[in-house]
Structure formats: structure tokens, C-alpha cells
Amino acid sequence: MxxxxxxxxxxxxxxxxxxxxxxxxxxxxxxLKLMSSLPNSQLYKCSDCGSYLHAFDxxxxxxxxxxxxxxxxxxxxxxxx
Numbered sequence: 001m002x003x004x005x006x007x008x009x010x011x012x013x014x015x016x017x018x019x020x021x022x023x024x025x026x027x028x029x030x031x032l033k034l035m036s037s038l039p040n041s042q043l044y045k046c047s048d049c050g051s052y053l054h055a056f057d058x059x060x061x062x063x064x065x066x067x068x069x070x071x072x073x074x075x076x077x078x079x080x081x
Contacts, residue, residue: 012065014049020060021053028055 013021016029028034032044032053042055043063050066 012049013051013062014046017046017049017051017053017062021062024059026058028053 014031016031019025020029028042028044029046031046031048033047034042035045035052036043040057044053044055045051046053046066051062052064052066054061054063
């Protein structure tokens, strides 16, 4: 059985969010803003990269990667009009 750790690098999250997900750090970094909290479950938004992260039972996961605007957003349409 192979117990080596595999780290998934995500293109649109900052290094601090990547570290939380990869190393399962217990505490959120300073740029994470708490959006919602339930027992054993917290939703954060990163002010650096715009990603949404979910903390649960001492684990972290990226729910939505930041860094890119949807192509149908008003700012995208105006920029490419």
C-alpha cells in the first residue's frame, strides 16, 4: 500500500490557500474572511485569490477556485466589446 502524499496544484488559488489544502493546516490564514459557520463546518472567502474554502473536522477543501471572471460577467463583456 502506497502512503505517499499527492499534492494537487490548483492554478487559480494563492500559495497560502494551496498550503492549507495541501498540508491541512489547522488555522486559516489572515486573508480568509469567514462567510458562514456551523458546528464543525466553516466557509471562507480569500481576499487574495477570491477562492472559497471549506473547513470541516480539521480538513480543508477548495469549493470554488478564484482568479478568473466568468465569461458572461459585465466586466468581461465590457473588456471584450
